[in-house]
Amino acid sequence: MKNFIYIFSALLITSCMPNKKNSNEINIYSQRHYNVDEIQYKNFEKLTGIKVNVTKANADELIQRMKNEGDNSPADLFITVDVGKLWQGGDMGLFQKFDNESVFENIDSQLLDNNSYWVPVTYRSRVIVYSNERVKKEELSTYEDLSNEKWKGRLLVRSSSNAYNQALMSSLVENLGSENTSRWSEGVVANFARDPKGSDRDQVKAIAAGQGDIAIVNSYYIGLLLSSLKEEEIKAGKAVSVFFPNQGENQRGAHINISGLALTKNAPNRDNAIQLIKYLTSIQAQETYVKNSFEYSVNPDVSPDEIVQSWGEFKKDPVDLNSLGTNRNEAIRIFDKTGWK
Amino acid sequence: MEIKKIKQTNSRKFIFSTVIFSIIVVLPIVALIFSTINIDTSNFKYLWNNLLLDYSFDTVYLVLITSFFSLIFGVFPAWYISTNNFRGKNIYDVLLYLPLAIPVYIMAFTYSDILSYTGPMQSFLRNYFPELAVFFNQDYLQIEILGIIMALALYPYIYTACRLSFSLVGSNYIDLSRSLGMSRTKTFYKIVIPLSRVSIFSGLFLVIMEVLNEYGAVKYFGVNTFTSGIFRSWYSMQDVETASLLAVFLFFIVVLFFSLERFFNLRYNFHYKPNTKKFKTESPSNIKKIIIHFTCMLPVLLGFIIPILFIIGNVIYEFERIDFYKVINLTSNTFIVSLIASSIIIVIAVYFQFLKRIIKNKTLTVFNEAISLTYALPGAVIGLSLIILFSSFSFKTEVLIGSFAVLIYAYVMRYMAVGISPLKSSFEKHPASYDDTAVNLGMSPLKLFKSIHLPINKSAIAIAFLITFVDIIKELPITLILRPFNFDTLAVQTYEYAIEEMIPKSSIYSLTIVMMGVILLIFLKKIINKEIDVSKS
Numbered sequence: 001m002k003n004f005i006y007i008f009s010a011l012l013i014t015s016c017m018p019n020k021k022n023s024n025e026i027n028i029y030s031q032r033h034y035n036v037d038e039i040q041y042k043n044f045e046k047l048t049g050i051k052v053n054v055t056k057a058n059a060d061e062l063i064q065r066m067k068n069e070g071d072n073s074p075a076d077l078f079i080t081v082d083v084g085k086l087w088q089g090g091d092m093g094l095f096q097k098f099d100n101e102s103v104f105e106n107i108d109s110q111l112l113d114n115n116s117y118w119v120p121v122t123y124r125s126r127v128i129v130y131s132n133e134r135v136k137k138e139e140l141s142t143y144e145d146l147s148n149e150k151w152k153g154r155l156l157v158r159s160s161s162n163a164y165n166q167a168l169m170s171s172l173v174e175n176l177g178s179e180n181t182s183r184w185s186e187g188v189v190a191n192f193a194r195d196p197k198g199s200d201r202d203q204v205k206a207i208a209a210g211q212g213d214i215a216i217v218n219s220y221y222i223g224l225l226l227s228s229l230k231e232e233e234i235k236a237g238k239a240v241s242v243f244f245p246n247q248g249e250n251q252r253g254a255h256i257n258i259s260g261l262a263l264t265k266n267a268p269n270r271d272n273a274i275q276l277i278k279y280l281t282s283i284q285a286q287e288t289y290v291k292n293s294f295e296y297s298v299n300p301d302v303s304p305d306e307i308v309q310s311w312g313e314f315k316k317d318p319v320d321l322n323s324l325g326t327n328r329n330e331a332i333r334i335f336d337k338t339g340w341k
Numbered sequence: 342m343e344i345k346k347i348k349q350t351n352s353r354k355f356i357f358s359t360v361i362f363s364i365i366v367v368l369p370i371v372a373l374i375f376s377t378i379n380i381d382t383s384n385f386k387y388l389w390n391n392l393l394l395d396y397s398f399d400t401v402y403l404v405l406i407t408s409f410f411s412l413i414f415g416v417f418p419a420w421y422i423s424t425n426n427f428r429g430k431n432i433y434d435v436l437l438y439l440p441l442a443i444p445v446y447i448m449a450f451t452y453s454d455i456l457s458y459t460g461p462m463q464s465f466l467r468n469y470f471p472e473l474a475v476f477f478n479q480d481y482l483q484i485e486i487l488g489i490i491m492a493l494a495l496y497p498y499i500y501t502a503c504r505l506s507f508s509l510v511g512s513n514y515i516d517l518s519r520s521l522g523m524s525r526t527k528t529f530y531k532i533v534i535p536l537s538r539v540s541i542f543s544g545l546f547l548v549i550m551e552v553l554n555e556y557g558a559v560k561y562f563g564v565n566t567f568t569s570g571i572f573r574s575w576y577s578m579q580d581v582e583t584a585s586l587l588a589v590f591l592f593f594i595v596v597l598f599f600s601l602e603r604f605f606n607l608r609y610n611f612h613y614k615p616n617t618k619k620f621k622t623e624s625p626s627n628i629k630k631i632i633i634h635f636t637c638m639l640p641v642l643l644g645f646i647i648p649i650l651f652i653i654g655n656v657i658y659e660f661e662r663i664d665f666y667k668v669i670n671l672t673s674n675t676f677i678v679s680l681i682a683s684s685i686i687i688v689i690a691v692y693f694q695f696l697k698r699i700i701k702n703k704t705l706t707v708f709n710e711a712i713s714l715t716y717a718l719p720g721a722v723i724g725l726s727l728i729i730l731f732s733s734f735s736f737k738t739e740v741l742i743g744s745f746a747v748l749i750y751a752y753v754m755r756y757m758a759v760g761i762s763p764l765k766s767s768f769e770k771h772p773a774s775y776d777d778t779a780v781n782l783g784m785s786p787l788k789l790f791k792s793i794h795l796p797i798n799k800s801a802i803a804i805a806f807l808i809t810f811v812d813i814i815k816e817l818p819i820t821l822i823l824r825p826f827n828f829d830t831l832a833v834q835t836y837e838y839a840i841e842e843m844i845p846k847s848s849i850y851s852l853t854i855v856m857m858g859v860i861l862l863i864f865l866k867k868i869i870n871k872e873i874d875v876s877k878s
Contacts, residue, residue, distance in 0.1 A: 033841065034841065054826065055827075056837065058576065060575055061822045068729065068731075074826075159563055160577075161577055163576075194480055195563050196563055197564075198453075198561060199840075199842060205457060205458045205459055209458035211480055224842075232460075233459050236458065236459050328579070
């Protein structure tokens with residue numbers, strides 16, 4: 001019994017100690033929990049000998065944690081899948097600006113932050129997918145058209161608590177103004193085939209099941225379904241086609257969002273962090289991303305995965321990506337006002 | 342005179358120590374409440390005007406559905422097993438506990454996969470019975486289905502409570518009622534249920550708290566509960582203060598609800614004579630046998646066998662790609678944190694219960710109740726409250742946030758109520774005369790504890806320990822927010838794969854959670870059975 005108490009208290013005491021400081025490391029707070037990220041970090045460790053430590057959680061929880069930890073935060077990098085959160089962190093003063101221009105070297109300039117607070121590592125488009133059986137490609141045109149009555153009872157989308165939907169709504173606020181966007185949202189809600197629920201993949205499955213005809217989803221989910229090991233999922237993926245909206249001559253292009261990272265204000269391992277960023281935007285790492293997650297590369301020299309290429313090229317909405325953060329609150333209010341659950 | 346004086350100073354010391362303990366446990370909530378003073382209430386008003394009515398409606402509806410099915414799945418099998426003799430009874434008795442090993446979110450993700458259009462059920466029907474497939478091709482992400490799924494994961498709380506209580510009520514009352522001409526059914530509704538009210542409610546309370554805390558599954562099903570409101574303001578509106586305010590608001594609603602229940606139960610506070618005679622079990626007729634088997638089989642099949650077969654199927658399917666080193670590593674992480682946290686909980690809970698027995702003091706009772714109430718907060722909010730608390734200290738917080746100590750602190754806060762609940766009923770069960778006699782014999786409190794309370798409450802202590810342990814193995818939101826770098830538990834890994842819809846990949850981790858839980862629950866079952874037998878003999 002006594003021994004047990006000794007062991008127990010020893011465990012307790014050691015548990016209170018912080019992790020040992022090690023200068024050859026880097027600490028990441030990440031929202032991304034894809035397998036491909038682990039592969040990237042392992043490759044980086046092999047290449048440089050710098051140990052990568054990761055804590056994964058929801059972006060808002062990590063932001064809150066950094067805010068409260070203040071100058072003592074052990075984090076060097078913050079990684080998220082929505083530019084809105086990167087804008088927010090910058091706005092809250094949690095990040096430092098990149099003065100080292102070489103981190104932007106490999107990146108498409110349309111995807112860069114005007115304030116130099118964050119660096120994109122991949123991007124994705126929020127597209128329309130449609131049933132091959134029940135919808136003709138010609139019937140589709142723009143996001144705006146989704147409020148058209150002809151889609152009544154046919155449109156599927158997930159809930160408004162999802163950041164991808166919030167970013168899309170924010171882009172519409174930026175492009176169309178609040179009033180027009182509200183009207184649009186009302187029309188869209190009236191067209192819902194069912195209450196918003198499930199994930200992006202569930203919307204595709206619901207089309208395959210005949211519960212709706214078109215859905216708003218992120219592009220890479222179609223790639224993931226088509227490369228699934230389950231035959232039924234591949235079938236569901238094959239039941240739909242990808243459509244990039246707003247591609248007409250005078251139209252702005254399809255909405256995109258980035259996955260990106262930012263350097264924290266007091267990054268204790270700043271140099272290592274810069275090294276990792278350069279690595280993640282290098283051709284080698286970018287190729288790893290596109291092959292494993294079906295996202296688009298931020299490096300113009302890296303072409304997408306074959307499945308993704310088969311959807312064709314598309315025009316990206318050139319809106320300032322930070323506006324997807326600045327318009328967020330307005331977007332939420334539009335969702336709530338128009339009853340988009 | 343002299344003796345009394347010593348006793349008084351002693352009890353003051355004890356009360357002081359419990360106050361300190363309680364304050365440590367509830368301190369994060371206090372920090373949370375303080376953080377909401379002087380906040381800008383515009384977002385709160387906005388949520389109030391636009392969403393909270395809908396959210397409250399969904400919350401109440403979901404709580405009702407889940408409670409209803411938990412009671413159905415819990416009370417009736419417990420009654421049949423306590424009063425009837427039939428083949429397979431002992432196996433049912435164990436199996437009926439086991440869904441407790443499956444976390445609610447795993448149950449929900451598993452079922453949504455089983456039921457989905459590309460899942461096994463619909464695929465099978467499409468391939469072999471196309472006519473039937475049309476009928477089963479439905480949207481299964483509905484609040485009613487969610488309620489049933491949650492009930493399947495949570496009913497064992499009620500089953501456990503009922504099994505214990507029905508055996509304690511004992512045959513004296515039942516025999517009396519039967520000899521007065523009441524039928525078995527009537528006896529059940531008029532005698533057994535009212536006598537077991539308190540324990541059924543304590544099980545139901547845990548069920549309701551779990552429903553209020555659930556976020557992942559609820560969001561996936563497109564249901565908005567009050568907790569969704571908290572996360573709406575935190576995640577979508579980036580307003581942590583309003584989120585805290587809503588959490589505090591929810592907390593007080595639960596406190597109110599809890600106190601009302603206490604108040605009404607006090608009016609019915611009677612002590613029944615503990616069971617002295619062995620339960621007379623009945624050999625049921627054939628028709629009744631069918632009913633009994635159906636009633637016991639249904640929750641076992643839906644709550645355990647089907648999901649576990651599905652998970653095992655996925656494990657076999659993914660077998661070649663499993664990283665066993667990682668599985669072992671995460672299992673030991675999970676085991677260690679759960680062991681430390683549940684041990685601390687049990688020590689504190691036992692201390693409190695023991696003091697409550699030997700010192701009759703109002704303050705003590707209040708604090709005793711207070712430390713259970715942290716259970717009313719969603720895990721993520723407990724995580725937030727600890728971040729707020731520790732960052733308000735001026736010293737280096739990195740030492741604390743992201744260390745095991747804070748993680749364990751959070752577990753202790755969150756699961757104190759789970760540990761207290763079985764101890765409480767056990768400590769209250771034994772007559773006060775034990776203590777009086779012992780004190781009259783000049784026993785010191787420590788001696789009294791060691792030679793009387795520890796032995797007679799041994800089973801309850803083991804039960805409390807095992808239940809907390811199982812709960813902490815399953816814990817998710819707190820671990821996600823507060824864990825140290827590179828530290829994952831089985832629950833975290835399961836969740837990360839599950840939200841990316843890589844259910845097959847997550848299955849080995851969920852299976853490990855379930856297996857750990859099953860082993861612990863079988864231990865638990867043995868202890869409970871011994872309890873039941875002891876009270877029978």
